[in-house]
Amino acid sequence: MMQRILILLACLAAAGFLIRLSGAPPHSTQSTRASGGCDLNHGPCTQPLAEGSAVLEITPRPIRAMVDLRFRLRLEGLKRAGAPYPDPPFIDLDMPDMFMGYNRVYLSAEDPGIFSGSGVIVRCPSGIPTWKAMVTVPGTGEVTFVFDVQY
Numbered sequence: 524m525m526q527r528i529l530i531l532l533a534c535l536a537a538a539g540f541l542i543r544l545s546g547a548p549p550h551s552t553q554s555t556r557a558s559g560g561c562d563l564n565h566g567p568c569t570q571p572l573a574e575g576s577a578v579l580e581i582t583p584r585p586i587r588a589m590v591d592l593r594f595r596l597r598l599e600g601l602k603r604a605g606a607p608y609p610d611p612p613f614i615d616l617d618m619p620d621m622f623m624g625y626n627r628v629y630l631s632a633e634d635p636g637i638f639s640g641s642g643v644i645v646r647c648p649s650g651i652p653t654w655k656a657m658v659t660v661p662g663t664g665e666v667t668f669v670f671d672v673q674y
């Protein structure tokens with residue numbers, strides 16, 4: 524509880540800082556940084572990862588805060604695809620412009636090269652909708668997906 528209050532305070536402080544920087548309310552900040560023009564609110568998105576690619580899907584859509592979300596990651600074209608991953612991939616959820624606290628989604632193997640897990644995105648009092656999902660595949664690399672969240 525205390526941790527959540529601290530996160531909210533940090534978030535508010537960061538939002539105030541952003542307002543002063545931009546001179547505009549943060550509500551006008553609409554994400555134009557959706558990953559490669561792909562919108563996770565419409566379906567799975569693909570990003571290059573090492574010699575292959577990572578496909579991320581978040582459901583249910585549209586993506587909302589304070590709702591149990593399912594994260595599904597498909598790894599394609601990687602040399603080790605199909606081979607067992609000793610350390611499964613994980614996803615860190617955060618906002619690009621402010622630290623929202625530690626929020627890691629641990630994934631487990633569903634099928635070869637396919638991983639899933641569940642997590643929650645907290646509500647940011649600033650109203651800024653833009654979040655990021657940083658996917659880490661241990662031993663292979665990292666890739667970041669940016670998307671908007673409905674509060």
Ligand SMILES: [Cu+2]
Pocket residue numbers: 534618621622623647648649651
């Ligand atoms: Cu925030």
